[in-house]
Amino acid sequence: MEQTINYGSYSAYKDTVAELTESLSQLKEYCESVDLVHTARSIGETIEKVAKEHFEVAIVGEFKRGKSTLINALLGQEVLPADVLPATATLNRVTYSDTPYVMVEYKTGETEKVDINQLENYVTKLSYESEKTAETVKQATVYYATDFCKNNVDIIDTPGLNDDEQMTNVTLSILPEIDAAVFVISANSPFSQFEKEFLEKRMLTSDMGRIIFAVNCFGTFSKEDEDRIVETVEKRIGSYVMEKAKMVMGEDSKEFAVYKRKIGKPKVIGVYAKKALMAKESGDQAMLEESNFPTFEKVLETMLTQERGSITLQILANKIISSGSELINSIIIRENSLMMETDEFMEKYNAAIEEIDDIRTKKRAEFVRINDAANSVFEDLQPILDSYWVQIEETAMKVIDDYPMSADDLKRDKLKIVYSKLTDRIKDNIENKAQLICEQIQNEINVALSDEAVRLQSFEDEFFASVSRIQEMFSVTQKRSRNGGVVDQIIGVAIGSVGTGGLFIGFREAGIKGALLGGLTGLTTWLATSFLLVTTVVGGAFLSPAGLCLMAIAGLAGTFTGKFSVDKLLVQERIDKYKAGFKQNVKKQFHEMKISSDFTETVRQQVYASFQGLKAKIEEETEVILLDTQKTLDGLNELKAEKKTMSDNEKEKLQTIAEYTGSLLAETYNLHKALTDDME
Helix, strand or coil: CCCCCCCCCHHHHHHHHHHHHHHHHHHHHHHHHHHCHHHHHHHHHHHHHHHHCCCCEEEEECCCCCCHHHHHHHHHCCCCCCCCCCCCCCEEEEEECCCEEEEEEEECCCEEEEEEEHHHHHECCCHHHHHHCCCCCEEEEEECCCCCCCHHHEEEEEECCCHHHHHHHHHHHHHHHCEEEEEEEECCCCHHHHHHHHHHHHHHCCCCCCCCCEECCCCCCHCCCCCHHHHHHHHHHHHHHHHHHHHHHHCCCCCHHHHHHHHCEEEEEECCCCHHHHHHHHCCHHHHCCHHHHHHHHHHHHHHHHHHHHHHHHHHHHHHHHHHHHHHHHHHHHHHHCCCCEEEHHHHHHHHHHHHHHHHHHHHHHHHHHHHHHHHHHHHHHHHHHHHHHHHHHHHHHHHHCCCCHHHHHHHHHHHHHHHHHHCCCCCHHHHHHHHHHHHHHHHHHHHHHHHHHHHHHHHHHHHHHHHHHHHHHCCCCHHHCCHHHHHHHHHHHHHHHHHCCCCCCHHCCCEEEEEEECCHHEEEEEEEHCCCHHHHHHHCCCCHHHHHHHHHCCCCCEEEEECCCCHHHHHHHHHHHHHHHHHHHHHHHHHHHHCCCCHHHHHHHHHHHHHHHHHHHHHHHHHHHHHHHHHHHHHHHHHHHCCCCCHHHHHHHHHHHHHHHHHHHHHHHHHHHHHHHHH
């Protein structure tokens, strides 16, 4: 296994994953051979999870920005329909297959396998017939033999934003599920008002690091103009990001200070997708370089490996270190115990079982503290929750007060237009306000989670100290020095591998913080603003930082119909009376919406689900170790009762396992350190 990580390509990343997985498989086999059933099962679950991993990259942007052409350039040939008119009318997923075909999934749940050459008849607006068919399609999955998708990468072509509301909603629906996004912008007219608003509302969150902004149609400008366009786009996005972060975190908060230091520059790359496609189809390397597409592909691959894939590599590395440490610990206890007199063993056996019970008692007490922390967070959020509907209503009232009207607007034919515009403006503003509040709430939850993870460090120290004490109970140094044996080999390998100078090569001695939470708490200053803790431990969504909280208000603007009696308002002859009547009806509808939806309860569930995730992770990691430690001791107790000893073959087998595991721990620790250094 390499001690440094090659992020040069996605295939190199997959090679590293394959090496780590192979090492884990060997550890699993060894654990099974010494009856560490819980550790072996946990390893198997990790291997299975990684094997199913898919990276999903969504290509998003306004209609006619060249999204489908950019995807075709990634694939190296024209697979998806592209046209001068808005073409894509459904979600199109491209995934790998040696045999090209399309599987169409209809909104009814039915599926149909169609020829890839017929794709445009199902997913485009290029004809009346195809548009009608596309309206019945939920998603089309294109199976194609393309190198980019060969290593479990799926590309999602989305309908153009701002084409029509239904298509925009289709695109929004998949944003919480993806790993990365490419936002395509036109070099000819970068940043329309819609693009600005969409970025501010939907994409400029702490997941900013997983968005690439592709400024398309480069090659039609001078080099000087291209540089100027990229610089302008970078500055605009950077400004939008920082302003949003200030509103969510507070300009004077420590979270904002960390965020400002870590965020860096937005990934903005100028490309000429059509030229890149032509170059790949004709094999013209010079033209491909002119399109700047290789630079874009390199950044995308790095995003999927160094920035997204490193999480997967950490999970694998942590599992190797935890499982390998437990394996060596078990071997040491096993041989030492069999060299003890029965009375001595029974005394230490009882003390070890008592130590395990004590650990579980401390863990239960810790869970009570985690519950208290959740209660405290929810109490701290109460003022925000109490003022939620007040702020929503105040936002709407301000929109009404600020809306410019003249006496001419009170005419019957004009009043309907005023009504429609004013209602739309209220919808937009209350949705923006609700989302901001929810992002602020989620930020508070994430900060509290990070703080709790730091606090749990003391319990983690106690836990591994207890595990180490159990091992030390079975130390038989004098007998070992007389008889030699596998324990000497194990300890020699263990100490030499990690350089700790201690017998137990657990997470603590290896210097890896946060073992019980997957090795994450050493990154707490980064976690406070990255939401990695939430997405990794309790499950979360990319581009949807408010999680369940945001879901509570996602339909708020849609719920606000504005369908109140206009006719009664038509008799009003003055603007202030018209606005007063409008306000009264808006307040009435807000009151009805408040009664029908329990926003506070939704936030409460979000808070407790997040902290429950911490408890579940700690329970899972500690019990794997405790159950197998107790099982090892119980098995030894039976052997001692039967007066059995370890055969030479068994000693040789354990020595082989110890040597392999000790060497693997050293390599993996170096890998883990490299991963951690990259992320800090």
